[in-house]
Amino acid sequence: MKRFLNPTVASLPPSGIRKFFDLVATMKDVISLGVGEPDFITPWTVRESGIFSLEQGQTMYTSNAGILELRQELTRHLALTLGLIYNPESEILVTVGASEAVDLAMRALLAPGDVALVPDPSYVSYAPCAIMTGADVRYVPTRASEQFRLRVEDLAEAYTPEAKLLVLSYPNNPTGAIMTREDLLPIAEFVREHDLLVLSDEIYSDLTYEGSHTAFASLPGMWERTLHLSGFSKSYAMTGWRIGYVGGHPDLIQAMTRIHQYTILCAPITAQVAAIEALRSAETAKQEMVAAYDRRRRLLVHGFREMGLSCFEPLGAFYVFPDITATKLSSEEFAEQLLHEEKVAVVPGTAFGPSGEGHIRCSYAYSTEQLKEALERISRFVWRRL
Amino acid sequence: MLSDHDHRLLKLIQQDCRLTPEELAIQTGLTVENITHKIREWEDQNVIVQYRPLINWERAGHESVSALIDVKVLPQRGYGFDKIARRLQKFPEIKAVYLMSGGYDLSLLIEGRTMQEVALFVAEKLAPLEHIQSTTTHFVLRRYKQDGIELISGDEAPQRLMISP
Ligand SMILES: Cc1ncc(COP(=O)(O)O)c(C=O)c1O
Numbered sequence: 001m002k003r004f005l006n007p008t009v010a011s012l013p014p015s016g017i018r019k020f021f022d023l024v025a026t027m028k029d030v031i032s033l034g035v036g037e038p039d040f041i042t043p044w045t046v047r048e049s050g051i052f053s054l055e056q057g058q059t060m061y062t063s064n065a066g067i068l069e070l071r072q073e074l075t076r077h078l079a080l081t082l083g084l085i086y087n088p089e090s091e092i093l094v095t096v097g098a099s100e101a102v103d104l105a106m107r108a109l110l111a112p113g114d115v116a117l118v119p120d121p122s123y124v125s126y127a128p129c130a131i132m133t134g135a136d137v138r139y140v141p142t143r144a145s146e147q148f149r150l151r152v153e154d155l156a157e158a159y160t161p162e163a164k165l166l167v168l169s170y171p172n173n174p175t176g177a178i179m180t181r182e183d184l185l186p187i188a189e190f191v192r193e194h195d196l197l198v199l200s201d202e203i204y205s206d207l208t209y210e211g212s213h214t215a216f217a218s219l220p221g222m223w224e225r226t227l228h229l230s231g232f233s234k235s236y237a238m239t240g241w242r243i244g245y246v247g248g249h250p251d252l253i254q255a256m257t258r259i260h261q262y263t264i265l266c267a268p269i270t271a272q273v274a275a276i277e278a279l280r281s282a283e284t285a286k287q288e289m290v291a292a293y294d295r296r297r298r299l300l301v302h303g304f305r306e307m308g309l310s311c312f313e314p315l316g317a318f319y320v321f322p323d324i325t326a327t328k329l330s331s332e333e334f335a336e337q338l339l340h341e342e343k344v345a346v347v348p349g350t351a352f353g354p355s356g357e358g359h360i361r362c363s364y365a366y367s368t369e370q371l372k373e374a375l376e377r378i379s380r381f382v383w384r385r386l
Numbered sequence: 387m388l389s390d391h392d393h394r395l396l397k398l399i400q401q402d403c404r405l406t407p408e409e410l411a412i413q414t415g416l417t418v419e420n421i422t423h424k425i426r427e428w429e430d431q432n433v434i435v436q437y438r439p440l441i442n443w444e445r446a447g448h449e450s451v452s453a454l455i456d457v458k459v460l461p462q463r464g465y466g467f468d469k470i471a472r473r474l475q476k477f478p479e480i481k482a483v484y485l486m487s488g489g490y491d492l493s494l495l496i497e498g499r500t501m502q503e504v505a506l507f508v509a510e511k512l513a514p515l516e517h518i519q520s521t522t523t524h525f526v527l528r529r530y531k532q533d534g535i536e537l538i539s540g541d542e543a544p545q546r547l548m549i550s551p
Contacts, residue, residue: 021549034549041544124551173551291394295413302412345548368413 012128016351020335024345031374032345033362036173038237038318040292040365042274043285046236049277050270058269064261065253066094066245067272073279074245082205082215084228090250093257094267094275098203098231098244100260103129105199105227105246106165108255110135115162119150121352121359122169123201130165138163141355144312144323148177152186159194166196168216171204174352174361175321176297176314181214188219197252198226203244204317206235206286209294213316217247224249232271234317235286236278241271293318296364296371303375304362307382318365321349325358327385334360342377391416395424396433403437442537444529452481452497452526453504455512456490458519467491470517479507490522501525 002010024030041047065071071088078084086092095101102125110116112134118126120139127137140158142148150168168187170179179187191198200216217226231244246256260266297314304311304322311322324334331348338344349356364371388396395414398405405413407421414421428434443450459470467485471492475483482495494512498504505523513521530538 015551017549017551021547024548030548032548035546036550037546039546295398298413298415347549351551 008132008134012131015124017124017347020345020347020351023336023339027339027343030339030343030345031370031377033364033366033371033374034345034347035363035365036319037239038234038289038365039367040237040289042236042238042241043278043282045281045285046238046274046278050241050274053270053273058273060269062266062269062272064257064266065092066267067269067276070094070272070276070279073276074247077279078215078228078247082213083218084215084223084247086247087250091253092245092247093253093260094272095231095244095246095260096264096267097233097242098201098229098246099125100264100267101227101229101231101244101246101256102126102199102201104256104259105229105252106130106133106135107259108252109165109197109199113162114164115160116165116167117155117158117163117196118167118353119169119172120354121148121172121174121349121356122167123173124352126167126169126199126201127353135164136162139353139355142175142177143355144310144321144359147312148172148175148321149179149183150187152190155187155190163194164197166191166198168198168200170202171208171213171314171316173204173317174319174347174349174356174359175312176317176319177312178208178210178213178316180211181219184214184216184219188216188222191225192221196225198222199229200226201229203229203231204234205230207290207293207318208316209290209297210315227252232275232278236275236282237289238271238274238278241268241274243267243271243275293364296366296368299368299371300362300364300375303371303379307375307379308386309382318363320362320364321356321359322362323358324360324382327382329385331357331360338378338381342381344374344377344381346378392424395421396428399425399434440533440535444537450497450499451501451504452495453508454524454526455494455496455508456486456522456524457492457494457512458521459491460517460519461491462517470515473515474512477507477511479504479511 071092074092075086075088078086106129110130110133114135116130116135116137117140118137120141130137138158140154142150198216202215205213215228217223217228227246227248229246232238300320301311301313309322309326311320314320327334331350335346335348347361349359349361407418410421411418459467461467462469471483474480479496480494481497484493486493496504508521508523
């Protein structure tokens with residue numbers, strides 16, 4: 001039946017994560033550091049509000065852009081925490097996870113012949129979503145020696161006149177890198193000079209462990225040029241609810257809403273109601289989760305350095321990205337052999353782009369007991385290789 | 387005022403007092419010396435009063451009975467409720483003593499091996515005390531949550547995927 005497939009879809013490479021997923025599924029007693037979602041359960045007050053909305057019979061569609069009350073809460077939240085000003089009526093769209101917002105943004109902006117610049121390594125969905133519009137992708141490499149920040153020199157190197165869109169994704173999955181205001185300013189300058197639009201996926205912004213997060217759209221002149229993407233999955237441990245949002249210039253939001261209205265209609269109402277509650281009353285719960293991640297982050301970085309691996313200190317998200325080249329294994333070999341020999345699942349860095357080679361992604365969204373056990377197993381494995 | 391650092395450190399110790407200063411240092415980014423010094427200071431000042439586990443006696447198979455007792459007291463001139471409260475807290479059977487707002491004055495938590503034992507304690511030791519006007523005993527039938535920990539959850543831990551992007 002393959003001949004019926006859209007050639008663009010047929011040519012999408014299989015996700016490097018999928019392959020590993022299938023492998024892990026065949027094994028027992030595996031400790032996994034392979035997940036990209038919180039181990040916490042959604043705070044009770046948020047779950048309770050979802051349950052109550054179901055009890056009340058709130059089971060209908062909402063307006064395409066999302067419940068106005070949620071958009072209002074979001075604009076209040078964005079102004080308060082990041083200094084971003086949006087009009088809830090026309091500049092915010094509530095989506096089915098940040099994932100949908102990524103897809104909508106690519107489809108609303110890119111056409112065949114356009115080029116999207118994507119930091120490498122980064123979250124798995126940007127390149128495929130861009131490619132499905134018929135556009136091309138150019139990776140902008142980032143390196144451990146630069147704390148995996150995007151450098152303007154590399155951006156200039158990857159740039160082509162067809163480039164229309166730059167993806168930013170900080171705090172970064174898989175590296176845990178953050179970009180401070182000082183790091184972002186030259187990027188903003190480049191964006192202005194080359195007339196680019198920016199898709200800034202800041203879903204991990206609350207999980208920043210040093211200093212405070214700077215939203216790209218808050219930089220001078222960047223508001224119009226930036227789609228600010230975020231969601232509830234990571235900050236509020238709400239992955240399964242499927243709820244995210246995007247803020248930006250009304251022309252862009254309107255175009256994205258048009259696609260959204262034909263393809264999705266609206267985000268699930270229960271999740272929208274719960275999201276309102278999350279913004280109103282889950283701040284303390286969120287802070288407690290952030291404090292727990294911070295402790296685990298230190299534990300994991302310490303553990304890898306003790307093994308003799310070089311491990312750059314990630315200051316955001318919930319991943320560490322140690323350098324495993326000392327073992328003389330490739331990322332994939334390391335991950336596969338570790339799984340077979342010690343039953344620990346990690347994700348090879350290459351699943352997130354070619355610059356991930358030489359690294360593995362380990363999530364610390366696990367209890368400290370699990371992390372300690374995993375570290376012990378990994379260090380046994382590493383010591384046999386050093 | 388307690389600093390943010392100290393608050394976090396104390397909470398961490400409260401969650402798991404078995405963590406060594408070395409482990410605490412790794413997880414907080416503070417130095418071992420700093421942590422050891424802090425802990426000693428808190429112990430000296432009775433900020434950290436004791437280290438002990440939370441035991442689910444019911445699950446351990448040990449039968450015991452607890453009751454919450456509302457006590458109405460005649461306040462004493464010059465002492466208010468302090469004198470009687472200080473007297474009550476000496477009884478080993480009484481595990482907690484709280485001064486309350488509302489319809490009664492003191493709330494006591496009493497533990498014993500049997501209902502009979504608790505009832506006798508109230509009738510023979512507590513009620514006859516000078517200044518105590520009345521007592522109302524409520525026996526605890528089941529403990530669902532204690533010290534912020536759910537004792538009976540029964541829910542299976544939800545499963546995450548082993549690998550996700
Ligand atoms: C950087 C990044 N963006 C977006 C997503 C998807 O989030 P959502 O659950 O909101 O679709 C993830 C999930 O792993 C992510 O890591």
